[in-house]
Amino acid sequence: MKDLIYIELYKLFVSTRTYVTFGIAVALMLIINLGMYMEGQEIFDFLLESVNEYFYVEGKVLNGYLITYLALNTLWVHIPVLIVIVAASIFASEFELGTIRLLLTQPIRRGDLLGAKFLAMVVYNLAFMFITVVSALVPACLMFGTGDLVVFLDGIQFIQETSFPGRLAWSIGFATLSMIAFSCLGMIFSLYFKNTLTSILLSMGMLILSTLLQKFVFGVFSSWQPFLFSHHFSKWQLFFMDQVPVSSILGSAGFMMAMILVLGLFSYIKFKKMNITE
Amino acid sequence: MRPIHAIIVLVCFFQGFGQDLSDSYILELKEKYDNDSEVKCQIRIRIDIDGLTIPEKEVYVEFARDQKAVVRGKGLSLLPKRGTIEQFRNLLSTPMQAIFLSKKGSYRVYKLVALDPSSDWITADIVFDPEEKLIYESVVNTRKHGTFTTLNQYDGKDYPSRTEVTFEVKKFKLPLKFIGSEQTAETLSGMNDDVIGRVILEYTYL
Amino acid sequence: MHLIRVEGLSLSYGRQKILKDISFCFERGKITGLLGPNGAGKSSIMKILGGLVYPDSGTLEKGGRVMTDFSGLRNSCAYMIDSPSFYPFLSGKQNLELIRRVVDGPVDLDELMNRVGLDPGSKKKVKNYSTGMKQRLAIAQAMIRDTELLILDEPFNGLDPNGFQDVINLLRELNQSGKTIVVSSHLLNELEQFADSFILLHRGNIALNISKPELLQSNKKVVFTFDRTLGEKALQLIREYGETDEKGLTAVVELKPGDIAGIVERLVDLGAVPVNLETQNILQEKYLEITS
Secondary structure: OHHHHHHHHHHHHHOHHHHHHHHHHHHHHHHHHHHHHHHHHHHHHHHOHHHHOOEEEEOOOOOHHHHHHHHHHHHHOHHHHHHHHHHHHHHHHHHHHOHHHHHHOOOOOHHHHHHHHHHHHHHHHHHHHHHHHHHHHHHHHHHHOOOOEEEOOOOEEEEOHHHHHHHHHHHHHHHHHHHHHHHHHHHHHHHHHOOHHHHHHHHHHHHHHHHHHHHOOOHHHHHHHHHOHHHHHHHHHHHHOOOOOHHHHHHHHHHHHHHHHHHHHHHHHHHHHOOOOO | OOHHHHHHHHHHHOOOOOOOOOOHHHHHHHHHHOOOOOEEEEEEEEEEEOOEEOOOEEEEEEEOOOOOOEEEEOOOEEEEOOOOOHHHHHHHOOOEEEEEEEEEOOEEEEEEEEOOOOOOEEEEEEEEEOOOOEEEEEEEEEOOOOEEEEEEEOOOOOOOOEEEEEEEEEOOOOOOOOOOOOOOHHHHHOOOOEEEEEEEEEEEEO | OEEEEEEEEEEEEOOEEEEEEEEEEEEOOOEEEEEOOOOOOHHHHHHHHOOOOOOOEEEEEEOOEEEOOHHHHHHHEEEEOOOOOOOOOOEHHHHHHHHHHHHOOOOOHHHHHHHOOOOOOOOOEHHHOOHHHHHHHHHHHHOOOOOOEEEEEOOOOOOOHHHHHHHHHHHHHHHHOOOEEEEEOOOHHHHHHHOOEEEEEEOOEEEEEEEHHHHHHOOEEEEEEEOOOOOHHHHHHHHHHEEEOOOOOEEEEEEOHHHHHHHHHHHHHOOOOEEEEEEOOHHHHHHHHHHO
């Protein structure tokens, strides 16, 4: 099994696609930093207009921590899209290239191969999130320094600078779990459709649909919320609330774990029983 | 016609009832606070407003006449624009008419009416100790930002050791789509409610 | 004595029956040729034995053990499936290294690549390989493990004559070292030369299952050409075994290979000296007979 994991990681990290997605993520973060450098102060003056009516706001509103937090908001769409491109190809490309036969005619178990690919996918998610966070945090802190964080969650919240690293770590951990769950969607579509592009499109379609449905919070639509991926995924932001709603977050983490388990199980069943005719 | 307007009319037509600036108590207060002295202090700020969450902060502040307060502290801090010790100078240095309203025990209650149309306050009810020349309560009606109520406690000094400022404010607006915040039916429903803002300032003078 | 025996093998894709309850075995230490037209089921059999496809029914017997899970055969069998695929962004050697890692094979990859006619030092990525190079690489990959059974699906595709001869020699060498080899191919003449037995598939059934000695014992079609019309006695002799054309200048007869010389001698005695003698490949003949 460890040899299979090695092979999958090797293929992952010699593939150009992997580095393209890393590069795009870094570029996104740098663009955000640049945008904030040029117009950030104006934006926050506008956002804090209502506060400014009653208070003098002293200190650095626009700081590296705030910009990192803003950059993470690209998690809504951009990052899942980038991640699923590679995650889907980890599985689908073997069918497209025909190399699945090369592997499965060796004396290895299908479950082991699937497990190795899954682990490679997890490692990719971890690497991607790490690179994304570092490329957001480091330039932002170098350019703007650190400071308290202003977040717009349930009103306006000011978060102490000292608590930011811990909150960020937990938040990224939760977001990574969410991305792994989302990647599992790419995985199962890949196994059913054996095509990278189809898998990516379907996964993105599900994300867009979920995000759209999440906006409908009234009437019958409100009962769908607990079943929407984006409803749970968005809870990464709650780590930046003054009083972190731990039970709500744990519930959503449980949803993600369940999603990983269920999709993983269906993938295993599908792959185990699949006829490889390509 | 609002009561305040009636009072102003009465003051204008029946000057005999009005107390002009030469009221000795007010003059003594003015003499005490309307000066160029700089005040330096540490302020512990506690803000309690629905829709605004900020941890307790301690800041170093320098108050000087006709200058914006110099604030230094760790991280971000919010210093209320009204209700700090600046308000004494702000009130008493504005051209105004002082109307004695009543006595409250040993304290005297006055209504101050701003005569300068450019001042940010219109009227202010103050409760002060004429012996100690310390203002214990004030209710200030501003032109643009409603009414501020301050309650001051003293610790043997000329300026308060503790001030509680309350005011009415609209729940702070959220930039709904800017940062893609999570909106639920519950949070959306309370968006335009007026809430009471409360700020507690604890002073340590340097 | 057989190495593996397959009984009652059936496979269908949807309503289409690919293999219809066939049974066969591969003799230990022999080379078996698997033949058949396109769509006959050759590749399907190889995919079933390779654990890629699950049959509807069938059992596999090896070493006295009967199993229904054919994927277990992979432990003692190496495969080369048709149209071999590798990771295009890696070189040939890098591809082999990945496989070796998985199977924990002790083989020297440089030596292996040299053996199949590839340069182990080349950094060329597989996406730039020719078809023939990919075939050689596929054969090399099947040789990473030292298994008792080697199954090769169309190993000669895309090979030039030199490459083809190299592969034939390699397979003979492997067979002489004791390996059992199964090869599918459309090159009937060549297959007839080096295989020990033949299984011919047609429309999901085994149409012919014959060893080489038996094949050689079967009648061969011989075409005699004469420069003059045959005499009556010569014609009578010819008609016992076949027929002539209208002019009596060409005769097509079916003879056992060992009888050809005798017939030629008798014709010569009768004054009918053939100026040309052509024999058709028996295997090809049987193939065409069954599949046409």
